[in-house]
Amino acid sequence: MEYSAEYEDNFIFSEFTNYLPTTGPKQIYNSDFESPNDMLVDSDQLLNDAENEKDDGNVHDILPDETILRGDDEYAMRELVLPPILEQPEVLEIKTFNWQITDWTQLPRRHRSPIFWCGGHPWRILMFPKGNNVDFCSIYLEHGYEDGSEVGPVPQNFSCCIQFGFVLYNPDAPTCFTHNTANHRFTKEEGDWGFTRFVELRKLWSVPWDAHNNYLAPNERAILSAYVKHVKDETGVLWHNFQNYDSKQETGYVGLKNQGATCYLNSLLQSLYFTNAFRKAVYQIPTQDEESLTNSAYTLQRLFYQLQTSKCAVGTSELTKSFGWETRHIFEQQDVQELSRKLMERMEEKMKGTEAEKVLPRLFSGKVRTYISCINVNYESHRLEDFWDIQLNVSGNKDLESSFQDYIQVEIMDGENQYMAGDEYKLQDAKKGVIFETFPDVLHLQLKRFQYDVERDAMMKINDRYEFPEVFDASPYLAEDADKSEPYIYQLHGVLVHSGDLNAGHYYAFIKPEKNGWFYKYDDDKVTKATMREVLEDNYGGEYLHPKGHVPIRRNKPIMRQNNAYMLVYIRQNRIDQVLLPVTEEDTPAHLQIKLDEEARIRDARKKEREEQHLYIVVRVITDATLREHCGTDLAVINTNEWLSPGSAAYYRILRKSSLKDLIDQVGQDTDVDPKRIRMWVMVGRQNKTIRPDQPIQDSNITIEEAYQKMAGHKNGEFKLWAEVAEEVDTEGNAIWPTYPGPITNRLPNKTDLIILFLKFFNVRAQKLNCEIKPTMIEPMKAKQTLRAAELQDGDIICFQLSTNDIKLDENISVKNNVISPNNMMNKTDRNTSLKLEKSISTLDVARNNTMRSPQDFIDDARSFYDWLANKKDVTFSPHPLRNTNPENLEVFTLTLSNKHSYDQMATRVGQYLNVDPTHIRFWTCHSGTGSPKLAVKRTSSQTVNGILNPPYSSFSNANQKSDSLFYEILEISLSELDTKKALKVFWLSEGVSKIDEYDILVPKNGSVEDLVQALVKKAQLEDEETGGPIRVFETHNSKIYKLLNKDYQVMGITDYVNVVAERIPVEDIEFSEPGSWVYAFHFQNEPSKAHGVPFLFRTIDGERFVDTRKRLEKRTGLKGKVFEKIKFAIVTRGSFSKPFYLTDDVIIEEYLSHREDMLGLDHPDRSRAIRNGAGDLFLK
Structure with a gap:
């Protein structure tokens, strides 16, 4: 029977949802089962679940008003086994096929039904009556294509999306039935799908199916109905397993590889790439004279060009390296808005002075006016600012329109909050707000999905439903006097999505590359076509929607969708042709194309070389020219990595089946020597680690492979030879060689027995x-x-x-x-x-x-020179990035030193190069992982270059150190004088605790805190204590005050595990007259053990209510506005597990400070930490 798609829409799914028998589990593949085309079969877990399921006889209690389902009711069964599909694809055709089964136990192991057609393709049921290696009847749906049959073989690109269900019922008692349903993308590779455990064999005729003793298949007889729905695959990826999926072939576009946690970067880069005007502007940045992978503009050009031309996903490692990111940054998810702004700033800098200088502001920058307008007098204050994106509140707003209204809402300033309108009008009622002057051609809207939750005292993700349209009009949000001569109607171009929660998630993007084209989903290295439902509805957030509006009977806490939009990209409709203008090969820099084409050619050559590697062998030949050029030990450089250096053995990659004569001819051609005068000697390694000629190869007609296998000492993939050139020849030009033990293959004259020696002068x-x-x-x-x-x-x-x-x-x-x-x-x-x-x-x-x-x-003498050669080492010296006055003016250079050089000899060589007094140079080791400075090198008389670069691993501090690099620091004093000083890092508090400056101070080791203060005044260029006021110094540990330091305290008593903090003593602390006491104050978050920030000393006043104390604390800390208002104050005792006692406005703090070690705690979030994932501050080099 055939049904139309219109007939399906008339079904009411809710009539049956509450009364359906339990359906069998969907099957998954298991290689232990015999499956002709990798059919879907059950997992062990599902098998265990089925075995543990209570056998209740499949009895269903029917209430009088319930509708009894029958297996022969095609209308009801079709509604039952073909429920609405979540993706809501268009239904092309529905077919029902009934297959009568008799003599069940006499059927063959595999039993196939006749062919029926649906969607223009043949189908049939594949049945295993006795089970596919299980005690269940196994039933599958498979296509009917077959070589040699009437329908013919499977089409080459066969692909069909099918939802199907099977119903097995008793023809005499149709209320006894069982069913199951599935959907699958049928292809040439996956031509069947179904259920290995459709129904247990013992329940067919051995166990009654219902309370009336009816069996499912009495007398080995039953009817099996197949319901097949063919749906349209608009995107080409419906139910796709993405095996062998080719994004370029299917969509014409390629994705970006994820380095670890760079999906947020990938989604932004794809959005910018498909803003064609931006891409074209990036191409206009002149980089032909700066083709360096440290230049972010150049690497972005390379990335864009590869996205245009590559056939597979493109890597972003070059770009991130040019940003200065290390491995740890790759695995930290950063804020996309901040990344977008920094990238725009960097590209805008690069575009200055070029044709594209004004492109970015025109594309992305608009103007917003912040104003305060008096209600009763003619007075207004306003400020005009540029914006590159707009942050819109999601919480409390249902859609884009309400967010814009919230953004431009007017605040009335009246009562105690009146506005001071100058000397003329004094305090006035006023309106305060923002309004837009202009919108850019490309509008970036940042949806604030991540916000601070005051109740939880933590950042949270907002998954509320938030709708945004495909087209919207922005003119209602413009100022009345704004230029509205052209419409401000915007078309949706991109939706950037975050899936997951605050601490872990994934980013991807939906982008519309062409004006009238499709949206595509860019999910890292995979690109797929997307429907408008996927672009809009699926990214609104909110609760999960149920098919056809169904609401589950049991409603607990609603389940929120984790995937929702966090950034929207709109393009102004009347500017869309200028923004999405075509970018052609002519727009890409010529030098970029040449460079990348050459790199591609080299990659292809290397790939071919790897593929043919087994056919070739590497031969290294030492010639007379090699001997003349080599200045060192042994005969030549035969190191694999140095074959291009002077004095290295000649490199030949030659076919293994080539003859030795072919190699001799090539060597003779390269050295301009008659090949007849050349004889090859095999080089072998001796026990003393040298490589010397061992014996000549007498037969030049053998193949290279034969010579290698018979004569090479070590089979390491390289054949090492020495080309001897004969000094004497006969009348025909043939070489005359001395005799040598072994077979003689020619009749050339021989000289007396001699040996080969090499002389070095x-x-x-x-x-x-x-x-x-x-x-x-x-x-x-x-x-x-x-x-x-x-x-x-x-x-x-x-x-x-x-x-x-x-x-x-x-x-x-x-x-x-x-x-x-x-x-x-x-x-x-x-x-x-x-x-x-x-x-x-x-x-x-x-x-x-x-x-x-x-x-x-x-x-x-030669012996000393050999010692020099054995110990020489190339060392790279880089300026210390933090400890030199102007590190950007200092260069990186490499010197060849001896491992036996002392510290002073190395300093002398570096001082000569830099034209600096060597006694004023200090060296620092280099971290092998980060490449950053590690530890200062201690100067001793016994210290050598080898000891500095390769220290013993006796302590953890010596691990992870580069063995060929050092940093240098140019000191203001000599090292000998530095040895008499103590280096201290001092944190200077200049504005309460809200601003912290860091200084490195050198103080004589026999000095006091007074000397430290004087050095700090000089270093930080501060007013001295007589002019600016006294300075106090204290130690902190774990963000709490450890000790107050008197001026006569010796600096040698300051240990390395504490921080030194200095500040001006506030005037009110000096001139106080009210009785009170001092209390240590510190910052913490939620628990006193989670201390952070810089602690401080605070003066309490007897009898003062805390509401007044708060005002003094606000002045003392320098924290203002909402930041200070969110702080909760508490008394914290010294106990390890003591709970803080939070203070209210009416309490008197002195009454709760019962012990001299009690402290005042300020409970508020640590703003110095990153919001998510512990990431550091985002930066671009």
Whole structure:
């Protein structure tokens, strides 16, 4: 039987909702069951629930006025098993199919019904009469497509959204029935769906189904009805599992990757990206001369361009790094309004002086007038301000219109609150309010979903229902004299949504990229098409709506929807074409396209390289050119990370199946040597950690893979070779090689047995030969000793140098500050070559014209030079960002030092570079995780560079330290003088406790608090005590006063675990005449143990009511207005678990201070902490 969609709408669902038998649970997949196309089956949990369910015989007590449901009543069954769908899609077709089942136990294990059609597709019932590996009858709905059948194979892009239900009933007693319902997106991959545990087998004919002893399937006979509803999938993602979902292919747009908790950033960036005029303005920022990933404008350009061109989701890590965010910031959710404002400010700065300089104010900035207008006289005071967004109250307002009315409501100032209208009019009744002068083209409305709850004394999220229209007119909220020549009608462009509660949640956005297009949901890396119901109704908040307005019988506390809009973006209708103007390739900076295309090409090449990696092998070849360029230990640099540096082995990536001859030909071409003269030696690692030639490869026709497998010492993925060049050739140009044990594959003439030695020349005159055994083991050789007696073998290195007698300093060499170090001589292009180790005997040159330096200025022997090479280290020095006067004027630089250098030697080198007295330089270690300064380096005579950069892990403070970086601080005094000082951090209270300034003070170690005060006056440029008034100093610990410090108190008694606070003693504390006492006051939140802020000393007056004490406290603290009004005052005793006694206006505080250690507590929230998630202040570099 076929039903139309119109017929469905006439059903009244509420007639049956209260009288329905319990429906079976929806099934989920379990791989243990035999399922032809990953059919939906029950979980173990659902199985346990079914087994534990009480068997009540399925008896239902029928009241006289109740309607009895029958399995053969198609109208009622259709209403029962096809309830309204939450997404409310359009119904295309509904079909009912009845299948009569007989001889149940004789049916095959799998039994299929005849095909029926719905929605233009074939369908059939798949039944497991004896269960699909369970003691239940299993029933599924599957499409009827099949290869070789009349209907043919499954279409390639087959996708169909179906709601369906099964009803199994007794044809003789139709009131005995059972049913179940489900919905599913049928695809080529998921062609069946249903219920593995539809009905228990024993209940079919073994157990009576009702009180009249009727069975569900008597005589193994029953009727199975399938109700199938085909619905329209407008968005393309209804009931989608999003496996292999391609946002670009389905929508034409891509999302942004979530780094951890950056979904709030992603939603804002998508909104700004689809404000096309903003995107075009960002492209107009000149960045061609500043292509740095620390430039936020450049990284934002890159991000926008990738959103335009990428086929997959784009990462935001480059942008967040340019903001200066560290890993911890990535996992902190920040306020979107604050982020939007800071990002706008940053881009506006970057756009100054460009074509886009006025774009952002025109797009996002409007004007609002704050006014006070007298009612009875002609006097008005007003102030005109720019706004970039509008914050609207949600609490107490039902929709956007009521929020705007609330925003511009007029306050009457009368009675005690009259307005002072100058000397002429004095106090007057007045109207106070705000009114808008202009609205921008793009209107950002921030809905205040997060507000402080006074009763709970905490921030709370407001989930109240709040409606906003697709179109609204903003002209009623403009001033009467505003320019209204053009309409201020706004079209909804974006809805930014927060789902969750205050402390945890998720952000996503609904945005309409085109004027007449669809809204799309941008949920991090996934983009889907959205309906207007999803955009509007689903984000109003409030209680969950029930299908067709149904209200549950039992009403407890209403369940509020957690997902609701917190930011709205509207575009002025008559400006929409200018805002959503097309952005083409011509609008993107050319240098940006070139850069990103090149990066894409490199990524593709690397991807291809990884895919073909198994076909290639890396070969590193040492040539004569390598030996000449290398200045260091061993024969060459064979470190994987340094193959491009001078003196490193040549790098070849070659097919494993290539012959050795192919490699020799390539090496000969690169070195301009006849390949016939080249022979390859295999390099092997020795026990002393050196790599030397071991044996030549005699056969040049074998493949690289064969040579590698047979001769390589370590199979680490790299083949290391030395290319020997023959000195002698025959008449045909073929090389003549010395004999070598092993197979001979050619008939070339051979010379007598020889060994390969490498000579390194250190050009200081010498009478000794030194043999390099390993970089840290240099042994002298006897000149008359034979090579065999010296136990030399192939690949050994011999070092020699000239005599150092009667050496004079070369006048042509520049000496900086009369100090020459190996690093100075090694790193300058014009340095004298006297310290260079030459590698080939053919390059030996006595170079007598190179006059030598004195021993204290340079290294005069090869052994010392090898020691230098073994201990040299590149160290990066950065200015301390907080302790230097002008850190932005200081540079970051790198010096090559020796691990054996002392603290003073390192300071000398840095001082020479900075042209600063080295005794005025202090170093700080660098944190490996954050890159920020860690601890000051203590200067000792035994401290070395290695000890500073690689301290022993004997204490926690030495952990997480970079081994190649230090910060430097330029001091005003020398380190020796600094050692006589004590460094103190002093917090100066200049305006009660509302303003705190922080200063680093140096005081002599034998000094007193009086010296500290004088140093503070000088450092903070304060008036001295004689002019400005006396200053008191006290210690605080855990936000409570620990000790008052007298002026003669020694500063060495101030420990590191306390804070030092200083303030001017208030005049009223000096000149008081009323009797009273002193009390320590501190701030806390809810509980005295949760102290915060800066404590202070307060003077009480005998007999004073607290209502008057409050006024003095307001003056003493410097806190004003609502901030002070919300403070609750209490007496707190010293006990650990004592409860505060809160004070009322009529009490006298002196009467409740029973002990000298009792304190006055100020209970109010800690405003210094972030509102949510413990996040720090939002910043953009």
